Amino acid sequence: MSPDPNRKLSQRELLFLIVLLCLSAGPHVLHLQPWISAFFIGTVTLRLLALSRPALLPGRFLLFLLTVAGLANALAHYPLMFGREAGVALLTSMLALKLLEMKRERDIYVVVYLSLFALITQFLYRQEMLLVVYVLFVVTALTAMLMHANMVRSPSRPTGLLLRSGGLLLQALPLMLIMFFLFPRFSSPLWDLGIRENRALTGISDNISPGSVSRLSRSRAVAFRVDFEQDGIPQPARRYWRGPVLWDTDGRSWTAGDPIPEKISEFFASGKPVDYNVTLEPTGGKWLFALDLPHQVPPKTSLEADFQLIRRSPQKHRFQYRASSYLNYNTGPLSEYQRFRGLQQPDNITPRMISLVAQWRRDSVDDSDLVDRALAYFNEQPFYYTLYPAPLGDNPADQFLFDSRQGFCEHYATSFTLLMRIAGIPARVVAGYQGGEVNPIGGHLVVRQSDAHAWSEVWLPDLGWVRIDPTAAVAPERIEQPLDPDRISEEIGAPIDFMPVDIGFVGALMEQFRWSIDALDASWHRWVLGYSKKRQSRLMRLLGLDFLKGSRLVYAMVGITAVAVTLLTLTLIYRGRPKPDPVQAHYQRFCNRLKRMGLQRRSYEGPRDFGQRILHRRPDLRGQVESILRLYIGIRYGRMDNPANRRRLKQMVSGFRP
Amino acid sequence: MLQDRRDTTIKSALDQTISRAGEVILGKEQAIRLSLACLLARGHLLIEDLPGVGKTTLAHLLARLLGLKHQRIQFTSDLLPADIIGASIYDRAEGVFHFHPGPVFSQLVLADEINRATPKAQSALLEAMEEHQVTTEGETHHLPEPFFVIATQNPAHQIGTFPLPESQLDRFLMRIELGYPDPRSERQLLNGRERREILENLEPALSLDQLRELQTSLDQVHVSDAILDYCQAILEFSRTTQRFNHGLSPRAGLALLRGARAWALMEGRFQVLPEDVQAVLPATVGHRLHSTADTGVDEGRSLARYLLESVAIP
Incomplete structure (x- = not known):
């Protein structure tokens, strides 16, 4: 086989090309319009069938019609032909058509290059690590195909080619790293094709009704990850990740309502603040989550009077922020407006609620005593903590408190808050996450949707706003341990079992594996996807290269590339020079040893002449010199060149020490 | 044997x-x-x-x-x-x-x-x-x-x-x-x-x-690649050096190799050594070489000597 561009492709080559193209463009089928995906799949199927029955291949005219059909198909769904979807749709359709007309060797190049392009477009949709691994594999295979097309000699085995192309790509790794870390970055994307990183998972919202948090808690999806600086990770009981604060209720659901039009009040804090970095998955909401009580906010974020962190725009991408919180605090006096908001009541308060609170009020000396009594009520009465509570009617708080008594945290938090307001204590509901698991491999805290939580805050004189978690009164384990939705029975009213189960060796292994993947994913986002212009400039400063900024960095890159290419070329030339064969190397060693004693071989002196000169000067070396030279002459000028003799020559020269 | x-x-x-x-x-x-x-x-x-x-x-x-x-x-x-x-x-x-x-x-x-x-x-x-x-x-x-x-x-x-x-x-x-x-x-x-x-x-x-x-x-006298390399080096040198009016012809190369073979055979050897090439070199190339500075005197011998000493045995 020779690299002749007009050579007809073999069946095997065709099959490989089809597979490669499917690997490159195929994943688009999952998110394109069904009709466009159908066109792609149909065309590829036709091509595959034509492998065994070439008569199925469309002729020129039919191919033209098919092309028009593909174009029309794409245009019908994306009439303006603008944006990511349209481009990918057109590319996918046309790639499938290319398969129908590939016949000759030159088509290999076209298909491989188009496949590489199609492969890149995969990143327009997702950028996770697994996709990168996949893309690298397909690139290796495509490179192997290119190598195959350029082979002059008989075709190699596919595995051998794959290994060699993998080796080639590995050699490009340093270059890739340099380009990644040092290539000038832009603070905003160079082009905006409407890339949406991860689709936002619905997380905590600012509207809580019975069942909304428990629904969320059935998901193991990661909400955010936290890296704590220096101080270590706080105890589970202190890990309350504050999200939206809910002030208003209509008796069924709780909402944030209007923002508090106040500046944040000074609060008194004791102890050292805790600093941490949060990598938040996309939520679609505006809140950021922070430990109670945040005092430093990331940029483009405001800290509201009720200590919510609100970003200016909804958060659609995974992103990282740094925050700092005081775990011990006192928010101090309450404004009139907040007191008013914190005491609002819906119109479906029932008499038995009022009488229950009146009972507590009569028994208590002050507000904080009343709060304790309320918590004791939750603790002592037969309340159940369950992820699948019985459905409640149109007055959920009343029914929950007095009839069903089965509920998840939102039931406890909302009804408790309502009771406090009836008692005249300003109260509000806080939604967020509680707890989280420490990844033993990454060392970071993983907070999942199953950690979603709701709790209550009441304002007490002297203490300010105090966090009260009625759930803790019912199920203290919830605070200490993460909830595993997989282990909860889906029966209505089934109590949550927090007892750790023996997962066995395989289970432990799986657990380890799960944590490793999580740690990898976290690092991937921190170091690769999160590598921003800011981080780059920090790295440059660290490397002492911060004088290279903007255009200077570009010039430096060009310069370095030029130098590197020159050096590489020189190395290749140097390595391509004729190498002395090992026999000559041994002979040279022999000559060098004689040179040290003043017997230098003249460049034009043959081995026999040289030998005679040696023996003339050093007759004592006769035996050794004669046998070495005889062997050397036999190998170099006679027919004695074989590995055994080469080895013998090497040994003899090594043993020759005049 | x-x-x-x-x-x-x-x-x-x-x-x-x-x-x-x-x-x-x-x-x-x-x-x-x-x-x-x-x-x-x-x-x-x-x-x-x-x-x-x-x-x-x-x-x-x-x-x-x-x-x-x-x-x-x-x-x-x-x-x-x-x-x-x-x-x-x-x-x-x-x-x-x-x-x-x-x-x-x-x-x-x-x-x-x-x-x-x-x-x-x-x-x-x-x-x-x-x-x-x-x-x-x-x-x-x-x-x-x-x-x-x-x-x-x-x-x-x-x-x-x-x-x-x-x-x-x-x-x-x-x-x-x-x-x-x-x-x-x-x-x-x-x-x-x-x-x-x-x-x-x-x-x-x-x-x-x-x-x-x-x-x-x-x-049957074996000529190894090394000897061919050597002969080619000699021919190449004769063609590039400034000292000779013109280089050695391919026929001269063939003559050199044949002569070296015969010389080896006369020594009872069935392999050509660089020394064999050198032994016949003056006789085979002497009459084919001319110095650039044509003195009218035939200097075949000294030119051959110069050639021999200028080309290293590869």
Whole structure:
């Protein structure tokens, strides 16, 4: 086989090309319009069938019609032909058509290059690590195909080619790293094709009704990850990740309502603040989550009077922020407006609620005593903590408190808050996450949707706003341990079992594996996807290269590339020079040893002449010199060149020490 | 082992030949060896030296030792081509022309003082040397096998000579010089019998079959890549150096390699060493090299020496 561009492709080559193209463009089928995906799949199927029955291949005219059909198909769904979807749709359709007309060797190049392009477009949709691994594999295979097309000699085995192309790509790794870390970055994307990183998972919202948090808690999806600086990770009981604060209720659901039009009040804090970095998955909401009580906010974020962190725009991408919180605090006096908001009541308060609170009020000396009594009520009465509570009617708080008594945290938090307001204590509901698991491999805290939580805050004189978690009164384990939705029975009213189960060796292994993947994913986002212009400039400063900024960095890159290419070329030339064969190397060693004693071989002196000169000067070396030279002459000028003799020559020269 | 035995028989036969020759031509062993190598390599030999140093004797000696039928042509300025290759003579009895072969139709032709003849006569011989056949009046006559030409010539600057052009010099595989004998040999020569007498009583040392066998075994002498590299390096250097008027021709390269093979064979070896190449180098390239600074003096020897010492053995 020779690299002749007009050579007809073999069946095997065709099959490989089809597979490669499917690997490159195929994943688009999952998110394109069904009709466009159908066109792609149909065309590829036709091509595959034509492998065994070439008569199925469309002729020129039919191919033209098919092309028009593909174009029309794409245009019908994306009439303006603008944006990511349209481009990918057109590319996918046309790639499938290319398969129908590939016949000759030159088509290999076209298909491989188009496949590489199609492969890149995969990143327009997702950028996770697994996709990168996949893309690298397909690139290796495509490179192997290119190598195959350029082979002059008989075709190699596919595995051998794959290994060699993998080796080639590995050699490009340093270059890739340099380009990644040092290539000038832009603070905003160079082009905006409407890339949406991860689709936002619905997380905590600012509207809580019975069942909304428990629904969320059935998901193991990661909400955010936290890296704590220096101080270590706080105890589970202190890990309350504050999200939206809910002030208003209509008796069924709780909402944030209007923002508090106040500046944040000074609060008194004791102890050292805790600093941490949060990598938040996309939520679609505006809140950021922070430990109670945040005092430093990331940029483009405001800290509201009720200590919510609100970003200016909804958060659609995974992103990282740094925050700092005081775990011990006192928010101090309450404004009139907040007191008013914190005491609002819906119109479906029932008499038995009022009488229950009146009972507590009569028994208590002050507000904080009343709060304790309320918590004791939750603790002592037969309340159940369950992820699948019985459905409640149109007055959920009343029914929950007095009839069903089965509920998840939102039931406890909302009804408790309502009771406090009836008692005249300003109260509000806080939604967020509680707890989280420490990844033993990454060392970071993983907070999942199953950690979603709701709790209550009441304002007490002297203490300010105090966090009260009625759930803790019912199920203290919830605070200490993460909830595993997989282990909860889906029966209505089934109590949550927090007892750790023996997962066995395989289970432990799986657990380890799960944590490793999580740690990898976290690092991937921190170091690769999160590598921003800011981080780059920090790295440059660290490397002492911060004088290279903007255009200077570009010039430096060009310069370095030029130098590197020159050096590489020189190395290749140097390595391509004729190498002395090992026999000559041994002979040279022999000559060098004689040179040290003043017997230098003249460049034009043959081995026999040289030998005679040696023996003339050093007759004592006769035996050794004669046998070495005889062997050397036999190998170099006679027919004695074989590995055994080469080895013998090497040994003899090594043993020759005049 | 077989090869070893064959090596020794060849070597002893040749050594015997050389030692016999050494009895006749005293102190000229190197020249004898070279001329023998030249004949083994089926090449023609040019002996160049002053008159009276034994050129003709050497030619006679070789003819006798090898038991070859030989003819001598004395080249003079009035020599005609027909005097060399023969002529067709009309036979009146039969009424047809008959070709009468000239002296060139013998196994060994001794062309004495070749540069005394006119170029026309010279070229008649040289064509025969190249083609191993003679064409006259539309008829082609093959020359006998083996066919050697040993030509002698006086140094070019002597009066009354027509120097051989380069193209014709190239047809001689080797050119050797004899030089004056050393004092000891000269003494022996002056003291001894008449050379011609010794020659006439000399028995052939090699039979014709032996000679043919030797010539065929020449092809079995192994030439390794390393030797080819060396020869190519020599040719390359001769073509690039500033010192030579022009480089060596591919034919010179072939001559060098053939000569080296013959030399190795004479040493009883079936592999060519760089030393073999070097041994025949002055004789094979000396007459083909010309210095850029043409002094009129033939410096073949020193040029060959320069070439040899300039090219490293790869």
